[in-house]
Amino acid sequence: MASRGNFSNQFGFIAAAAGSAVGLGNIWKFPFEVTKGGGAAFVVMYLAFCFIFCYPILVAEISIGRNTKQNPLGALRTLGSKKWGIVGILGIVCGTIILSFYHVVAGWSLGYFVEIVKGNFDIGNSFGDFVKDTSPRTMPNVTFYTTIFTCLTAYIVYRGVKQGIELTSKILMPTLIIIIVVLFVYGLTLPHALSGIEFYLIPDFSKINFTVIYSALGQAFFSLSLGMGTLITYGSYLDRKVTIHKAAAYITLADVGIAFLAGLMIFPFLGFMNDGVLDNVEGGAGLIFQTLPLFFQELGTPGKVVGPVFFLLLSFAALTSAVSLLEVAVTYLIDEFKLKRRTAVLIASTFIFLLGIPSLLAHGSSSFFSEFITYGNSEKATDFMSLAEDLANDSLLPLGGCLIAFFTVYIWKKHNFYAELKRGSNLKADGFVIKYIMFSLKYICIPILSIIFILTILDHFLGIQLI
Ligand code: TRP
Numbered sequence: 001m002a003s004r005g006n007f008s009n010q011f012g013f014i015a016a017a018a019g020s021a022v023g024l025g026n027i028w029k030f031p032f033e034v035t036k037g038g039g040a041a042f043v044v045m046y047l048a049f050c051f052i053f054c055y056p057i058l059v060a061e062i063s064i065g066r067n068t069k070q071n072p073l074g075a076l077r078t079l080g081s082k083k084w085g086i087v088g089i090l091g092i093v094c095g096t097i098i099l100s101f102y103h104v105v106a107g108w109s110l111g112y113f114v115e116i117v118k119g120n121f122d123i124g125n126s127f128g129d130f131v132k133d134t135s136p137r138t139m140p141n142v143t144f145y146t147t148i149f150t151c152l153t154a155y156i157v158y159r160g161v162k163q164g165i166e167l168t169s170k171i172l173m174p175t176l177i178i179i180i181v182v183l184f185v186y187g188l189t190l191p192h193a194l195s196g197i198e199f200y201l202i203p204d205f206s207k208i209n210f211t212v213i214y215s216a217l218g219q220a221f222f223s224l225s226l227g228m229g230t231l232i233t234y235g236s237y238l239d240r241k242v243t244i245h246k247a248a249a250y251i252t253l254a255d256v257g258i259a260f261l262a263g264l265m266i267f268p269f270l271g272f273m274n275d276g277v278l279d280n281v282e283g284g285a286g287l288i289f290q291t292l293p294l295f296f297q298e299l300g301t302p303g304k305v306v307g308p309v310f311f312l313l314l315s316f317a318a319l320t321s322a323v324s325l326l327e328v329a330v331t332y333l334i335d336e337f338k339l340k341r342r343t344a345v346l347i348a349s350t351f352i353f354l355l356g357i358p359s360l361l362a363h364g365s366s367s368f369f370s371e372f373i374t375y376g377n378s379e380k381a382t383d384f385m386s387l388a389e390d391l392a393n394d395s396l397l398p399l400g401g402c403l404i405a406f407f408t409v410y411i412w413k414k415h416n417f418y419a420e421l422k423r424g425s426n427l428k429a430d431g432f433v434i435k436y437i438m439f440s441l442k443y444i445c446i447p448i449l450s451i452i453f454i455l456t457i458l459d460h461f462l463g464i465q466l467i
Contacts, residue, residue: 004069004162007234010242013167014250016184016324017225017234018060019169021255022176023321024105025223027314028083028288031257031266033219037281038207043263045216046223049254053217053449054224057401058231058248060408063420065235066244071331072229075236091229092332094396096348098228099325100356101385103153106318107146107360108289110362113311114140116293116310121307124293128288132364142151146360147353149315152264153322154349158342159328161237164224165323172316173254179313180261183306187268196271200263210465222299225253225324227400243425245433269295285385288314311344359385377463390460395453402449405441414438415467 007013068075073088108131115123123130133141142223158166187193212447221227238244267278267289273295274281279285296307326348333344362369362384371381383391409419418434421427427434460462 002207004237004374006237006239007166008162009239010161010247012453013234013238013242014168014247014254015169015173016320017163017231017247017251017285018162018254019173019427020225020230020234020324021223021321022173022258022318024102024109024314025219025261025321026255027106027107027262027266027317028285030219030223032283032287033065033215033262033271033283034200034267034305035264035270035278035281035287037212037215038204039388040201040203041205041207042212042216043200043260044203045213047256047260049217049220050224053401053445054220054226055248055252056437057226057405057445058224059421059437060404060417060441061229061231061245062225062235062238062248063417064404064408064412065232066238066240066423067416067420069236071236071335072232072328073332074335075229075232076407079416080407084407086413087400087407088232088332090227090228090396090403091232092248092329093230093401094232094392094400095325095328096352097388097392099322099329099352101148101199101359101388102322103286103320103356104385105140105148105360106149106322107315108317109301109311109318110149111140111142111145112289112293113308113315114145114230116296116307116311119304121293121297121303124290124297128364130289132199133240138446143342143360144355149318150349150353150356151321152319152356153326154345155251156319156323157326157349158345162340165320165327167324169320172183176313176317177258177261179309180265183310184261184265184268186302186306187265187272190268190272190274191354192271192274193268194268194271195276195412196269196278197264199271200267210455210459214394214452214459217398217452218456221397221401222393223259224252225321227397227404228402229328230324233331234324236331239424243427245425245427245437266292273298284464285388316323322368327462359388362386375461375463376459377465394460395457398449399453402446402453405445405449409446 026122048158064075068076068078072091073085077085112123132141132232134143156168161235173434270278270291273291296303330344333339334341358369365368369384372384372387374381390391458466
């Protein structure tokens with residue numbers, strides 16, 4: 001195992017894991033999920049889920065990874081049995097699906113950066129045309145940007161754990177936080193900023209229904225990169241000296257904090273753009289892509305700086321997350337098939353890029369993929385990318401999380417899990433933290449996540465609402 005990489009220290013690990021967690025999920029997806037979920041009520045659910053379900057599972061994933069020093073499949077097979085390897089495979093498949101559409105949205109972001117640098121603020125009005133144009137004859141377009149983004153991700157993963165993943169995250173993460181804070185402060189000075197903040201922060205609990213709960217849960221898992229082995233993989237590069245439960249707490253706080261800040265940054269903008277009336281704002285994949293460029297345009301000269309910076313930031317955030325998704329498939333290929341890193345990166349990236357083509361075409365350029373399938377209660381056909389999202393985020397991630405909780409409690413077992421947690425820390429076995437983590441895995445995560453998983457499948461795919 002001498003060829004496996006390693007993070008240099010606790011900060012390197014936290015930067016990389018937080019870099020994985022903080023991404024399009026926080027800045028692109030979180031605001032439109034909040035708008036769809038009726039505002040602050042969604043935010044409250046999301047925060048609760050992150051701490052109740054996700055933190056303990058995060059600790060479990062990192063411990064499994066560090067204990068075995070293997071990819072998700074190898075790790076679960078070693079600590080459990082051959083059968084459990086299937087859960088590892090499920091994770092790798094899920095990550096592959098996520099990355100296939102993640103590249104596409106990251107490509108939009110990169111394209112927006114270039115367009116806005118060129119002064120084309122009107123792009124906000126032509127989001128539909130922008131994402132539709134995929135023809136090789138009209139390059140550079142989204143096909144080009146998605147390809148560039150795929151290559152960048154591949155290059156960083158090829159550079160390896162320390163020189164690639166860790167270094168990039170250490171530079172990009174702090175930059176990102178600074179930019180968000182600057183934009184947030186700036187947004188506060190605008191008219192109607194406060195109505196935006198109000199919509200975002202004052203909950204109206206009558207808006208909570210099961211659909212909101214499912215998407216808040218899916219969002220919590222997606223945002224923390226949980227449920228598919230990213231953190232098993234990153235944990236496998238972690239030194240025994242690091243205190244896992246503390247590192248996991250920092251990662252959760254960084255992710256939740258940045259999502260929260262991103263909301264604080266965007267909702268004043270939305271308040272300003274909609275003259276203070278946010279109830280009817282349509283939340284969807286286009287939310288930030290349609291609204292923000294027009295906003296930057298209205299700002300005049302400052303917008304010429306803020307605009308490009310924003311989309312650059314979004315692309316950066318996406319890059320460190322995409323890297324973590326690709327790394328899972330790459331470690332799997334390296335560990336299981338003894339491939340060289342370079343070969344593994346080439347195979348995985350090419351495969352994922354090809355798998356992403358239907359998502360690339362799903363926004364109007366191919367009617368087959370844009371109106372791919374009709375399911376559940378919806379009368380409208382769902383496009384391929386939304387199908388991939390429904391399947392991976394809302395269904396497979398919570399399922400993966402639930403299986404990992406089950407695995408930790410009943411297969412790997414408490415004493416082994418505790419022994420790993422105690423390495424590098426002075427935790428007492430009967431201390432509050434350990435007790436809380438175990439309690440949550442056993443009595444909260446396993447039962448509730450399995451119920452929610454079944455309800456989600458029934459609701460999303462079969463249109464049956466039991467409750
Ligand atoms: N968490 C990232 C985001 O918020 C996306 C991501 C990276 C992810 N790795 C993951 C999602 C693993 C699920 C599983 O954008």
